Amino acid sequence: MADYTLRELMTIAAAREIPDGAITFCGTGISMVAAMAAKHIHAPNSTIFFETGAIDSLLEELPLAVADPRVMYYTAVNGALTDAFAYMQNRKTGKQVVGIMGAAQIDCFGNLNSTVIGDYHEPKVRFSGSGGACDVASFVDHSLIFMQHEKRKFVNKVDYLTSPGWLDGAGGRERAGLTGKGPSKVITNMAIMGFDETSKRMVLDYYYPGITPEKILENMEFAVDISKAKELQPPTNNEIRILREKCDPQGLIL
Amino acid sequence: MTVKSEKLMALSSAIETFVTDGCHLSIGGFTVNRNPMGAVYEIIRQGRKKIHLYAHSNGQGVDELVGAGCVEKIEIAYAGNGRFAPTCIRFKRAVQNRSILVEDYSNYQMTLRFQAGAMGIPFLPTRSSLGTDIINKWGFSKKIRQEDPRIPDEKLIVGENPFKGWTDTKALVFVPAINPDVTIIHVQQADEHGTARIQGLTMADVEQAKAAKHLIVTCEELVSSDEMKSKPDTNQIPHFCVDAVVHLPWGAYPTACYNNYDYDPIFFNDYKIFASDDTLYQNYLDKFIHGTKNHQEFLDLIGGKRLQNIKADPRTGYAINLDRK
Numbered sequence: 223m224a225d226y227t228l229r230e231l232m233t234i235a236a237a238r239e240i241p242d243g244a245i246t247f248c249g250t251g252i253s254m255v256a257a258m259a260a261k262h263i264h265a266p267n268s269t270i271f272f273e274t275g276a277i278d279s280l281l282e283e284l285p286l287a288v289a290d291p292r293v294m295y296y297t298a299v300n301g302a303l304t305d306a307f308a309y310m311q312n313r314k315t316g317k318q319v320v321g322i323m324g325a326a327q328i329d330c331f332g333n334l335n336s337t338v339i340g341d342y343h344e345p346k347v348r349f350s351g352s353g354g355a356c357d358v359a360s361f362v363d364h365s366l367i368f369m370q371h372e373k374r375k376f377v378n379k380v381d382y383l384t385s386p387g388w389l390d391g392a393g394g395r396e397r398a399g400l401t402g403k404g405p406s407k408v409i410t411n412m413a414i415m416g417f418d419e420t421s422k423r424m425v426l427d428y429y430y431p432g433i434t435p436e437k438i439l440e441n442m443e444f445a446v447d448i449s450k451a452k453e454l455q456p457p458t459n460n461e462i463r464i465l466r467e468k469c470d471p472q473g474l475i476l
Numbered sequence: 477m478t479v480k481s482e483k484l485m486a487l488s489s490a491i492e493t494f495v496t497d498g499c500h501l502s503i504g505g506f507t508v509n510r511n512p513m514g515a516v517y518e519i520i521r522q523g524r525k526k527i528h529l530y531a532h533s534n535g536q537g538v539d540e541l542v543g544a545g546c547v548e549k550i551e552i553a554y555a556g557n558g559r560f561a562p563t564c565i566r567f568k569r570a571v572q573n574r575s576i577l578v579e580d581y582s583n584y585q586m587t588l589r590f591q592a593g594a595m596g597i598p599f600l601p602t603r604s605s606l607g608t609d610i611i612n613k614w615g616f617s618k619k620i621r622q623e624d625p626r627i628p629d630e631k632l633i634v635g636e637n638p639f640k641g642w643t644d645t646k647a648l649v650f651v652p653a654i655n656p657d658v659t660i661i662h663v664q665q666a667d668e669h670g671t672a673r674i675q676g677l678t679m680a681d682v683e684q685a686k687a688a689k690h691l692i693v694t695c696e697e698l699v700s701s702d703e704m705k706s707k708p709d710t711n712q713i714p715h716f717c718v719d720a721v722v723h724l725p726w727g728a729y730p731t732a733c734y735n736n737y738d739y740d741p742i743f744f745n746d747y748k749i750f751a752s753d754d755t756l757y758q759n760y761l762d763k764f765i766h767g768t769k770n771h772q773e774f775l776d777l778i779g780g781k782r783l784q785n786i787k788a789d790p791r792t793g794y795a796i797n798l799d800r801k
Binding site: 250251273274275276282283285286287288289290291292293294295296300301302303304307311337342343344345346347348349350351352353354355356357360361382383384385386389394395398399400401472474475 | 558
């Protein structure tokens with residue numbers, strides 16, 4: 223078994239969810255490394271793109287922001303925000319897009335908050351705001367969410383609903399008029415959470431080696447079904463080697 | 477005889493002429509890239525107040541305008557600066573102590589709003605944000621909206637698809653056009669009449685530029701119209717959109733300008749320390765902005781060595797192997 227860090231495990235767990243042929247929308251940080259890992263490991267025909275409009279960037283060096291000049295070098299097209307968001311809902315390309323996001327809070331239907339903690343008008347803590355997260359969450363059929371597994375983050379009700387998940391459960395998105403689907407997986411520092419096919423409520427899919435399902439429940443405000451959970455296959459030597467050598471050799475993110 | 481274009485101005489005159497107290501301002505760029513920083517610093521030096529700011533995902537420019545107390549209201553999608561500041565630090569403080577008012581949209585919505593402004597139409601539709609608090613929660617009250625004729629009475633409107641079920645769409649969010657009093661963008665090249673060329677990603681600069689009542693273009697390099705016209709496919713903004721052209725080398729510093737220079741990680745790391753403490757931040761403003769007469773003096777204070785360090789490599793357009801920790 224490979225020697226790996228928790229962040230490396232999370233990155234590989236997310237990368238494995240990106241199918242070959244995907245058009246991967248990524249933000250900054252760990253999501254970008256996960257998209258690169260998928261491309262280098264099992265999804266060579268996936269295309270990485272950024273909301274800033276850079277399509278199929280070579281990423282010879284790791285960008286530290288989606289507007290980093292490193293996303294602009296050796297691309298298929300250097301476009302603009304108008305095109306980037308349009309690809310997510312374009313009738314031909316939209317279905318292939320896999321979105322990767324993070325947030326400050328998540329509820330049991332995968333709705334995300336990246337705007338405020340507390341009242342919107344008198345916030346205790348202000349965050350960056352939606353950026354492109356609400357757009358990608360509104361449009362695409364396949365999205366992955368990175369979260370830290372903490373009680374204050376897995377909450378009964380998000381303080382501000384920035385990006386739509388499955389809204390109020392089965393049929394919720396349809397009633398609101400959204401065409402895409404809610405999140406597919408939530409990748410945390412303890413587990414991979416999925417969503418029940420019928421109810422759209424969060425369930426525990428996989429727990430990491432050394433973590434029990436009970437421990438995961440202790441770190442959430444709401445309960446989830448743990449009956450079908452399995453232990454996650456740890457990263458292989460090969461996956462870790464590629465991650466370190468090809469994706470983040472300068473150790474900027476991992 | 478050659479007559480110099482009247483649009484060619486010194487930065488201080490351009491800001492003095494077009495950026496007034498209480499004006500509605502939009503700035504180009506995105507997080508660590510091509511923010512019109514020279515112009516931002518000049519606005520701070522001239523002590524502009526009560527600005528109504530529009531941005532989609534500006535990082536450094538927004539944070540410095542907010543930090544210096546120039547901004548009263550802001551309509552924005554994202555205030556962060558990549559790994560250097562997941563949430564812009566002075567912005568975060570200003571919202572938490574309620575010294576600025578924020579109206580939240582998504583990035584695509586802000587882009588569409590600039591696009592609508594550029595097209596001269598009242599709104600554009602999108603499905604983005606249906607079912608979310610971007611629709612339910614408004615930062616600006618009805619009263620604030622009604623008091624300023626430059627902002628619409630509604631943040632946005634959810635309505636039926638007027639073409640019924642066409643393209644399987646039932647509901648849409650209509651987002652209102654933005655027509656800022658002034659937009660400022662920084663570009664790689666421009667001629668004295670204002671025709672402008674952006675290299676790398678244009679972000680939403682072109683839409684922001686065309687939506688504005690007045691447009692200031694600051695440029696790394698002032699080139700001849702002949703040179704601009706000999707490569708027209710690489711130009712984005714025609715001269716008639718532009719009101720002021722300012723030749724301003726390193727005008728995006730400390731943010732990056734593709735093919736010219738990278739962002740300065742040392743600056744961002746230092747800024748993070750200054751921005752986290754009110755006294756240190758005041759010292760920063762006093763020394764680096766108010767203590768310098770213009771952008772060149774600011775750059776001299778940063779020092780040639782730091783600038784040399786971030787010069788772009790001609791193959792990739794950024795500084796390769798730059799220490800970015």
